[in-house]
Amino acid sequence: MIKISADSTCDLSPELVKALDITITPLGIVVGGENFHDGVDIFPSDIFRYVDKENKTCKTAAVNVYEYQQVFKRLSSQYEAVIHICISADFSSCFQNASVAAQDFDNVYVVDSRNLSTGSGHVVFDAALMAREGLAPEEIVRRLQALVPKVEASFVIDRLEYLHKGGRCSTVAKLGANLLQLKPCIEVINGKMTVGKKYRGRFDTCLEAYVKDRLCDRTDIDYSRLFITHPQCTPETVALVKRTVEQYAHFDEVYETNAGCTVSNHCGPFTLGILFKRK
Incomplete structure (x- = not known):
């Protein structure tokens, strides 16, 4: 089996994530020096409260190389291959970090969605459908790269x-x-x-x-x-x-x-x- 994983920025609903069996890697959110994880211990309603009511500044932080390594280590040992889809490299260093982390594994592939939110979500969704069809990981990556534009x-x-x-x-x-x-x-x-x-x-x-x-x-x-x-x-x-x-x-x-x-x-x-x- 092939495992599809994605950055939290793909914005697929929890129901779709579960139905498509996707592993989500959360980006970081920094609020006043305190670190949170998108969709895990901080949510949009928290962001709006911090900004509108508490006048705090919130910043996003890319998933670092070590965090990706831990995710890839766990998944690559359980599946034939792992295909991870990132937010556009022009928006974040996630793709760069994931690519570096993937070098430690022979069966991990990283795809730059060149998009954000459910723009990336379309790529993730289609990747999951292809994985269900049993396509080879190299073929899935090739088709995703053609889909991205x-x-x-x-x-x-x-x-x-x-x-x-x-x-x-x-x-x-x-x-x-x-x-x-x-x-x-x-x-x-x-x-x-x-x-x-x-x-x-x-x-x-x-x-x-x-x-x-x-x-x-x-x-x-x-x-x-x-x-x-x-x-x-x-x-x-x-x-x-x-x-x-x-x-x-x-x-x-x-x-x-x-x-x-x-x-x-x-x-x-x-x-x-x-x-x-x-x-």
């Missing part, structure tokens, strides 16, 4: 305070966006985060326009699966997005997942994206 990941952000506190948005840009009610679309392109279209108005109204822009009149979409991923949006907002998705596309599977601490720390509670694959 086909994943389309983007999010709309309601508030820029979190990007500002993380150094990814200037004070002037934040104030201008707030005054104009601008909601930027953050896209992952070639493994890097870029700012796409800026929507204007209420968050829910912007999300409707965003979903239309992403799905309407497309001929290159793979309709097998779509993730709706967010840290803490209301059920009403998520229901609106689901209805809007159904207006423009018919996916075989639509999964709602909650973004983990990494996305939450950089984007804040009211962020939502639809993530899917191209043909």
